[in-house]
Amino acid sequence: MSRHRLGGALLWGAFVALWVVGSAVPCAADLKIAFIDSERIFENYEKTKDAQESFNREVQELSKTAREKKSEIDGLQRKLDSQGPMLSEAKRDEQNQQLQKKIGEYEAFVQSNWGPSGTVSRLNEEYLRPIIDRVHAIVMAIATDEGYVLVLDAADGNVVYGDKALDLTDRVLSGLRQEDAGQPFRTTKSSGSNPSQSGTGNQGTTPTPER
Numbered sequence: 001m002s003r004h005r006l007g008g009a010l011l012w013g014a015f016v017a018l019w020v021v022g023s024a025v026p027c028a029a030d031l032k033i034a035f036i037d038s039e040r041i042f043e044n045y046e047k048t049k050d051a052q053e054s055f056n057r058e059v060q061e062l063s064k065t066a067r068e069k070k071s072e073i074d075g076l077q078r079k080l081d082s083q084g085p086m087l088s089e090a091k092r093d094e095q096n097q098q099l100q101k102k103i104g105e106y107e108a109f110v111q112s113n114w115g116p117s118g119t120v121s122r123l124n125e126e127y128l129r130p131i132i133d134r135v136h137a138i139v140m141a142i143a144t145d146e147g148y149v150l151v152l153d154a155a156d157g158n159v160v161y162g163d164k165a166l167d168l169t170d171r172v173l174s175g176l177r178q179e180d181a182g183q184p185f186r187t188t189k190s191s192g193s194n195p196s197q198s199g200t201g202n203q204g205t206t207p208t209p210e211r
Contacts, residue, residue, distance in 0.1 A: 034148045034166045039155035041135060041169060045176055051127040058123055062113050069106040076102060131176075138175040138185055142168055145187040 042048050076099045084092050113119040143151055151168065152158040175185035 031150065032146075032148050033150045033152070034143070034168050035152040035154050035159045035162050036135075036139060036172055037154040037167070037169045038135070041172055041176075044173055045131070047131055047176070047180070048128075051131065055123055055127045059120055062119065066106070066110060066113070069102070069109060073099065073102050073106055134176060134179065135172055138172050139168065141175075141185065142171060142187050 076095070080092070080095050080099060084095075087095070111118065115121075139151055142148065154162065154167075178185050
């Protein structure tokens with residue numbers, strides 16, 4: 001019988017990757033590129049913590065049911081092992097068939113919930129999709145208004161080194177929190193502020209970690 005990991009955690013990296021803005025790509029010398037760290041957004045945005053808690057509650061219920069099914073199988077196996085030698089062949093076959101049926105039901109339950117298109121995957125999308133769509137919208141607004149043609153995700157290992165001035169992560173986090181407070185997100189262009197004053201507030205260059 002296969003062994004399965006019955007826990008679960010929201011998987012952010014399955015959704016956030018590469019952002020390309022605009023249909024016409026200028027020459028390399030004119031490219032305006034930035035990056036975000038979606039992992040840091042996930043870790044520091046309060047709504048993802050709420051989503052994780054809700055996700056965990058639902059997965060824990062599924063895990064409880066799976067453990068109960070597994071416990072029933074273990075009990076039947078112990079009973080068959082201890083009583084098997086004293087049973088008739090017909091009775092032993094009957095109990096073995098019952099055991100195999102329970103194993104099949106358990107495997108089907110695990111697959112339907114933890115499989116590639118199972119309930120846990122659906123819950124992951126359900127709880128993360130609204131946040132991811134908002135991140136997309138904020139990044140697109142910044143990129144479109146400020147002329148970025150490419151926005152990478154450092155969490156995917158696409159950025160080995162990046163000037164901190166090109167890191168939009170804190171601006172995305174700030175935009176999410178502004179929206180939560182009922183304030184519309186405004187880019188530096190739409191707000192008329194200096195881009196150098198609206199980013200992370202850090203100067204100089206900082207390498208991003210290699211993944």
